[in-house]
Amino acid sequence: MHPASDPGVPRPDLALHVHFADTDAIPFPTRSIVRGDALYCAHEPLRSLYTVQSGCFKSVAGYPCADDDSAPHTQITAFHLLDETLGLDGICTGRHESDAVALEDSVVRIMPVGILEPLCREYAPMQHALLAIMSAEIVRAARLALILGTMPARERVAAFLLDLSSRLEASAARAGEKSELTLPMTRADIASYLGLELETVSRTLSKLQREGAIGLNGRHLRIVDRARLAHA
Known part of the structure; x- marks a missing residue:
């Protein structure tokens, strides 16, 4: 049975988009981050x-790396889109486990x-939202562990595109805007995230387009046939 039709396998097209709506009324400050700069770095204390x-x-x-003289291996472990929350990796130990780097000029x-x-202790809906x-x-x-551990390259790329499009569509719908993917x-970032070679990602995207x-x-990406992509 194909993974996309197996009820025991999570569907990649079901977005996990949770908006922290209970903080909207609180005048928290904002910060601008230039493309390529880090919002925070690994091992820094969790402050926010x-x-x-x-x-x-x-x-x-x-x-x-096993060889102490070699540079550490790095891998992209997540992408954080509009309306999504960063910094959760520091809650367990009080220190961040990764660098958060802006892919474009961001706020x-x-x-x-x-x-x-204290807000979460006093206001149950906010606590529930954070949970x-x-x-x-x-x-x-x-x-992601399922994708990296069980799926061939074609299915990894398809699952990534479905998840990304669903998350973008969810944030656009909440804002009453038209979603553009x-x-x-x-492509190098996508390859790192999916544990693939850059050439493999490029070839797979080209093949999905030809099909x-x-x-x-x-x-600029458009999902032409979602069903075909879900069963790639």
Whole structure:
């Protein structure tokens, strides 16, 4: 049975998009991050959580190599789109586990944990929203493990495109805007996230376009046949 039709396998086209709506009325400060700069770095103390007001970020984790003289291996572990929350990786240990790097000029809303914690204790809906956001991150990490551990390259790329388009559409619908799928990340970023070679990602995207599943013009992507892509 194909994974997309197996009821025991999570569907990649079901977005895990949880908006931290209960903080909207609170005048938290914002911060602008220039493309390529880090919002925070691995091992820095957790001071705040952040929601993306505009732009996009990637989380980059580093792992030591067996050879002590070699540079650490790095891999992109997440992409954070409009309205999504960053900084959750620091809740367990009090320190961030990855770098959060802006993929384009971006703006984030800063929510200091010293303020969030008492608010969550006093206001149950806010606590529930934060738990939902954390749960979504856990499920998304499990999906990535499934993709990397069981899916061939073609299915990895298709699952990534379905997840990305669903998340963008969810944020656009909440804002009452028309969703346009523009890839903020490079093909090299996608390859790192999916554990593939750059050439493999490029070939797979080209093949999906030839088959009529997607339309691709530079970084502008259109899902032409969602059903075909879901069963890639």
